[in-house]
Amino acid sequence: MNTADARRILETALLCAQEPLSLREMAVLFEGALSYDTLRRLLTELQRAWDNRGLELVCLASGWRFQSRPELRPFLERLHPEKPPKYSRAVLETLAIIAYRQPVTRGDMEEIRGVTINSAIIKQLEDRGWIEVIGYRETVGRPALFATTRTFLDDLGLAALDALPPLEAVSAPVDALAALTLQAPSPSPTGPHADEGAAPVPPNMPNEGLQRPAESET
Template sequence: MNTQDAKRVLETALICATQPLTLRDMRSLFADELGADTLRTLLDELTRDWEGRGVELVALASGWRFQSRPEMREYLDRLHPEKPPRYSRAVLETLAIIAYRQPVTRGDIEDIRGVVVASQIIKQLEDRGWVDVIGHRETPGRPALYATTRSFLDDLGLASLEQLPALDLGHTAPALAEALVDAGVQASLLDDTEPPAAPDTTHLDADSADRADSAPPVAPATPLLPPPSEPA
């Protein structure tokens, strides 16, 4: 198979794929007859071929995919007028803290936000596929450690966490949330009118318990194709 035919096959597979394709997926297209370096060269050529169009080829955390350019979102949204799920500022701030400080426990998040983290907030992020438990801290109670997922990066159109806007360690939770919006989390997901959730007084992880003993408590990128439901 010559290079031009191989590029056509690769382009077709990427357009028809229902989730990002990894290099391993692409090699299987050619029965492993094309190496990774050759595939990267073809991907670079395809990226250039699609410059100036309404669709672009991008590298994400889970692989490569075609997606619409950000400036096309206004028009594409007219085809699908249904509104996406809306999240409270508390949810967005919690997501931002996890994204920028991961891995973190609920106690870590509470230290930064200054309020108790309701179980509903974590559940919303887990249900969205943006946050997952990756382990437990080796402290009394072994609290769960939360981190963002590949789906989170895919939905923001990012290949890695290093592509998030750079911040110094002194930023507050609201500032982290604004940076996350700048990185690609649509502002339309934020519902400022939503009343704050009631404090989750039933939860007290190991980190929070330690503090309670010593101190008083404190008060896209629109994809062309649907994002993957789980990491490739």
């Protein structure tokens, strides 16, 4: 198989995929005949080929996908004028703490925020697929340790946690997170209902996209 054919196969698979594709999944297209390094090179070539088009090929935490370019999303949103879901500041503060301090227990979060965290906030973030329990602290009561998921990074269009704004560059973690959230697509048209006055999350764009860094084969 020549390079042009391999690129066309990758391009077609990525355009038709409903979710980001990992290198492992893309290797299946060629029955393992192409190495990960070769796949990465072909993906880089595809990125350059789409440089001046309405879609861009990006690498996220869970794999590669085509998505609309940020400057075109305001136009695409006109096709989906429904009100996007919103999240209260309390939800964003809790998510920011987990994103920047993970893994953390609920007690850690409450100590940082200085208030008791409503169980509904944790459930809302879990239902959204942004956080998960990754273990338990070996102390009295063995409290659950929370961390962000791949979905968290995918929804913000990030490949790894180190792509988050550094804390020294922002006034507060929640402000950095809110700014990212406002730019990020929501992967589904539905979501948790919001508190009044919360920051909105824009609706999902076709073929678009806070969790731990991506696997090395992504």
